Amino acid sequence: MQSILEISGLTKTYAGGFTALRGVDLSIRKGEIFALLGPNGAGKTTLIGAVCGLVRPTSGTIHAFGEDMATHWRSLRARIGLVPQELATDMFEPVLRSVGHSRGLFGLPPDPAKIEEILRALSLWDKRNDQIRMLSGGMKRRVLIAKALAHDPELLFLDEPTAGVDVELRRDMWRQIALLRERGTTVILTTHYIEEAEEMADRVGVINKGEILMVDEKQAMMERLGRTEALITLTQPLGDVPDSLSAFPVSLDKDGTVLCYRGGGGDGDSAGTSEVAELTKALTRAGIDYSAIDIHESSLEDIFVDLLDGGAA
């Protein structure tokens, strides 16, 4: 797979002494949606800032489209778009003019048809003559997306695109981002909503305290680190886990009325469920009766929390 962005050994220590990035290595594939997942203060915005020219890296290199950003920043920045986290723009400008200005700032000739297409796609066309300050929060954020798209970037950064946005607008934003991918734009988004990464991303990178803890296909990450959890409600409480079940990763809960199984990690998605099937057979053989089985796969959230806990330990 062709790489569109290569970051290696990227470190950023701010003037105040705070180190926001500690030797980040990251490779982004052309055409993917990559979610950079991490808690607040993990270094997500700094990482984006370093690529987009808002932050000066302390050390390390950034290559975009195969060229070094430090030397070819002029031609490379023209191909990269940024939607910042804060709703920061001249709020008194009308939408259409603001988006047109963004295109001009990136050195491109006016293209009213292109701007109209972008505004229509983001459902902003009816508001094109309104001052940005008159729009709702969700619309303002879409204006910032329109501004970032005005120069037709091949690589788009979205910093917390759904922060402070209600559920419906968040779903709408996800649709817009999916549309971008269909158009061939590579999207890197940061989020601290696990649900968002789970919903949108092809690959997920987990970042904490300035370090990338893990990068993988979302699916692979969930399979590799995911666990199967089964809660088996027993008809008779047990005092101890019987020896016949000691081979299984089980424990007793709720005063011995619930048998908990947690396992299946590391071997792919079917290992856990098939082991639960074996467990039920073993229960039957041991003469232990049960009235219900609740079985589920752990979410990206569980994985994320595990990773961060592991990182802290």
Place this chain on the structure above:
Amino acid sequence: MSLFNARSAWTIYKRELFRAFRTALQSIIAPVLTTTLYFVVFGAAIGGQMQGGMGGVNYGAFIVPGLLLLTLLGESTSNASFGIYMPRFTGAIYELLSAPVGVAETLVGFVGAAATKSLILATIILVTASFFVDYSIAHPVYAFGYILLVSASFSLFGFILGIWADSFEKLSVVPMLILMPLTFLGGTFYSIQVLPEPWRSVAMANPVVYLVNGLRWTFYGSSDVSIGLSLGLTLLFLAICVALISWIFRTGWRLRA
């Protein structure tokens, strides 16, 4: 890709002028009104009582270049400083920083727009002044060139101020507490020659004296200091501002974290 993108520079320029006209009441009407009041009070009312004139011309005419300069310094500085400070303050500067835009485009855009506003102001003020006082311009081409030079220099200065300032207070402190007193004491309303020693020598340490007298020379062909010295010092100031700004962009000082 080229080293200068004219379209980017033009976009910044256009956007800044839109902003000026949006706030025309504050950025154009207000300074014109203030200057007009000076002409009415000092030029027409008080000047009319001064029989001898000053520096060889009648008093109303004498203060025209000084008052013009007072407005040019203040407005160029504050327009350019606000132009760059506001996006820094709101965060909107992210767009400029992430754009394929270098120091040249940024300067031509922001400083060009601020200087353009100053030229528009200068024109309005000179036209307005003609209703209240009789004045003539001995060297119109030099006058235009000097106004342009001062506007550009102080727009550059304002740009630096807008990058240096980290609060609205600092933004207004320099024009109000430094530029304005220096201009008032710099021979706007009087010739340095009328001052007793040692104040005459002290006044010569005020850089604005050379600006006021430079502009006054283009109007009346005579002034307290030689035009060569005025021009040289103004150009030096311009060069220092340009050097500072290239340093700011090279290091990213107060622009890039």
